[in-house]
Amino acid sequence: MVRSAIADTALEALIRKLESTSDLTEEERRAIQKLPVSIRPLAPSQDLVADGERPVQCGLLVEGWSYRYKLLAEGRRQILSFHVAGDTPDLQSLHLDELDHGVAALTSCTFALIPHDSLRHLTRTFPDVAALLWRETLIDAGIFRAWIAAIGRRSAYGGIAHLFCELYLRQEAVGLAADHRCPMPVRQTDLADAMGLTSVHINRVLKEMRDADLITFERRELVIRDWKRLCDAAEFDPTYLHLKNLAA
Amino acid sequence: MVRSAIADTALEALIRKLESTSDLTEEERRAIQKLPVSIRPLAPSQDLVADGERPVQCGLLVEGWSYRYKLLAEGRRQILSFHVAGDTPDLQSLHLDELDHGVAALTSCTFALIPHDSLRHLTRTFPDVAALLWRETLIDAGIFRAWIAAIGRRSAYGGIAHLFCELYLRQEAVGLAADHRCPMPVRQTDLADAMGLTSVHINRVLKEMRDADLITFERRELVIRDWKRLCDAAEFDPTYLHLKNLAA
DNA sequence: CGAATGCTTGATCGGTCTCAAGCGAAGTGG
């Protein structure tokens, strides 16, 4: 386990995320800060963990974007969620041995890896910290539920709008975005695999949204030109994200 | 809190479910048995909890079927999951105050309600029990992920086949099904709202599956006439259910 | 018996897919 500045930064971010919901005691904070951490940089489309693996550690995303995915026959891919700094996309491996999906880097990104052993010891010692981590996985599940409704009962237009609303708010919540603009380093094929559509159709819908002056893109950044109308198009209700400060 | 035979039965079922994964100590078992429980029968399509509510208890399904759902404009409905005896469809309310979806009865059914306070006390006292309940919610999330891939990147035929595979195995795992036949009290509209399709199309696909001699229905019971071919059509991989005894 | 509910089927429509081609930007190597 290498102890580095980036490791400390990662754990600070984790603490801040947990404290955004609830207070930690000094003791709990210290215990988290003392977690052993190793750093793992990933190149775009490289796997953090593959489908079927049995990880012995959890990845905390420190920088860049990653995504969860499943592969099907004939090269079909379903993206299950996108992740930004502060997320822990394989936290569930703490209690489910075998992974039912892969986690890969969307952009170049950096993970902080925390051994299961240490996390289990932490959660056994501090039930309140366990509850907070549990809560993180529950919010994750809420995001999946919203994703199901986005794909299942929304038009392509509405579903994509919903995704944009979510990704903007999640980034705003952790200080990665403001002013209705946020990083959006996804390719149109990624959007397609997220929404269960083809990239050709994604392209046409995005053009429609641009023509409607809802959004624009500026160098891998999403610019939301009319937040209210975007939310309406998405039938967006942010409850499921369980954010404290809903500035937007 | 009424103490009744059905309450004891409900908690026994919960204990059996938790023990199917891991062992409980005598003390833990006793603590669960002592949980206060009230019984709540529901008529078909009646809500256990509505979207936006802040429950102060969790429902353990004792008998019958229920489902999670979200409503959208113009009467659109997305069903997020189906539930059978032993499931706890609003367990997440233990750590997420506001519900982001409704839970309703599909058939007449019975819930055992356990106060959050008692569950919190239990999980704080017994970290291993907390871990097991946490695990339940993680499997739930895995089911959502599978559902996303079923809707997003499978044909109607494949998606419905996937749903049937899942619902059969989940029932088999808790002793509610065997011999490739299981209760399936869902109407075609329910299937439609689960898969993001119309009931008309569901009807046609079911006819196709019957014609292919994959399945039949006998009085609200699904009969799987060719498990292997059904799994193939579904591209079904049961890993995500994390079942111990995969007889099928 | 009538009403309600859910299943079935037909005809037609439309949203999304498929196949195909062209374009621009960003590397990469000579």
Place this chain on the structure above:
DNA sequence: CCACTTCGCTTGAGACCGATCAAGCATTCG
């Protein structure tokens, strides 16, 4: 510094899966 390749975005034409609208039928239940 300029081919050359690669990758992602864009657009068109035609096909298809699933939606919509509509009607009839069977079963259940009051």
